[in-house]
Amino acid sequence: MKPLSSFIIVCLILAAACVRPALTFAESGPSIRLPAPQTDGGKPLMQALKNRSTSREFSTEKLSAQVLSSLLWAAFGVNRPASGKRTAPSAKNRQEIDVYAATADGLYRYDAEKNSLVLVLKEDIRKQTGKQDFVATAPLNLVYVADFSKVAGETELEKALYAGADTGFISQNVYLFCASQGLATVVRGYVDKPALEKKMGLPLNQKVILAQTVGYPKK
Ligand SMILES: Cc1cc2nc3c(=O)[nH]c(=O)nc-3n(C[C@H](O)[C@H](O)[C@H](O)COP(=O)(O)O)c2cc1C
Numbered sequence: 001m002k003p004l005s006s007f008i009i010v011c012l013i014l015a016a017a018c019v020r021p022a023l024t025f026a027e028s029g030p031s032i033r034l035p036a037p038q039t040d041g042g043k044p045l046m047q048a049l050k051n052r053s054t055s056r057e058f059s060t061e062k063l064s065a066q067v068l069s070s071l072l073w074a075a076f077g078v079n080r081p082a083s084g085k086r087t088a089p090s091a092k093n094r095q096e097i098d099v100y101a102a103t104a105d106g107l108y109r110y111d112a113e114k115n116s117l118v119l120v121l122k123e124d125i126r127k128q129t130g131k132q133d134f135v136a137t138a139p140l141n142l143v144y145v146a147d148f149s150k151v152a153g154e155t156e157l158e159k160a161l162y163a164g165a166d167t168g169f170i171s172q173n174v175y176l177f178c179a180s181q182g183l184a185t186v187v188r189g190y191v192d193k194p195a196l197e198k199k200m201g202l203p204l205n206q207k208v209i210l211a212q213t214v215g216y217p218k219k
Contacts (some may be wrong), residue, residue, distance in 0.1 A: 017032065029039030031111065032159050033117045042180035052153070052175050055184035058138035060217035068140070070100070070136040071214065075099055075142070075169045075179035086112065086203050088169035092163040096150040097170060097209070100200065102126050107200065124198045129211045131190045138215040142168060143196065148205045167209040174212055184217040 003027060043051070063071070073079075076099050079087045086095060099110040104124050108117035127136040135141055146163035154162070171187045178185040193208045202208075 019132060031114070031116045032108070033114070033116045034072070036115070037070040037077060038066065039073070042177075045176070045180075048176045048179040051177070051179040053179070054186045055217060056134055056186050056213075058134055058135050058184055058216040059218050061216050062104070062139045062180075063215070066183065067183075069115065070181075071174065071177055071183075071198055072101070072112070074117070075174050076110070076112060077115070078112050080166075083168065084113065088166070088173050090166045090169075094150050094162075094166075096147050096163065097166050098145045098147055098206075099170065100145060102129050102141040103139060125196075125199055127186035129191065130188050130213070131192060132188070135188075135211075135213055138213045140214045141211040142174065142214065143200070144209045144211070145200075145202060146207050146209050148207065163207070163209050170208060171194060171212055174214065179213060182217070183214055185212060185214045187212045 003028075028121075040046070074087060076086050076088050076097065078084055084092065090096065099112075100120065101108045101110060102125050104126070106119055106123060107121040108123050109120055112116050125140070126141050129135050129141040129143055144167045146157055146167070148160075151159050151162065175185055175187070177183070188211045191208060191211050196208050197206070197210075200208075
């Protein structure tokens with residue numbers, strides 16, 4: 001093989017390794033099986049709608065695995081196992097939004113089908129999920145990431161509109177779950193998205209759309 005060809009091949013291998021480092025880990029990383037979500041109880045829908053609100057004051061108390069499981073299921077869990085469809089709608093059922101959970105223990109990707117959390121980074125990156133102080137100490141920051149590799153045949157504008165709409169439905173599910181369970185939450189666009197995407201190791205076709213902090217209200 002000519003030296004130039006070898007050089008190009010080495011460059012291509014290095015470039016491929018740089019593009020998806022964390023995702024490779026996420027796909028093969030250890031995963032934590034969540035308890036089954038609790039799909040009954042809580043306040044009735046009309047009362048939850050009455051209580052739905054944004055709050056920016058959080059206790060540092062951790063959420064239990066049970067609360068986290070029910071919260072993630074409410075957000076974008078599988079509610080019809082036969083079809084794999086979810087608690088929130090998505091354009092053409094593409095299900096292109098991934099829900100990540102940033103906690104003190106690390107960053108995880110929610111695998112709705114397996115009801116588990118896949119470890120992405122064993123590092124506390126809560127501070128990097130937003131530009132407001134409370135994000136660093138609240139127990140949970142959800143990060144909504146659109147995987148545009150699942151969206152073909154749309155204009156850039158349509159892709160962005162659908163990703164925003166699909167994320168909005170998930171976020172509202174979280175708002176209603178929190179209102180139903182007495183939790184505090186705020187959805188957030190005030191995020192350094194390029195820096196967070198880099199920290200999360202996202203490939204170029206995956207973009208952070210919004211983040212959302214969840215915790216118990218500050219006493
Ligand atoms: C797309 C979107 C982005 C938002 N971004 C932020 C944010 O970065 N930081 C924040 O504190 N609140 C943010 N909010 C929350 C709004 O400020 C809040 O919903 C609004 O003040 C109305 O209050 P309510 O939710 O209690 O009705 C955002 C809301 C939406 C819908």
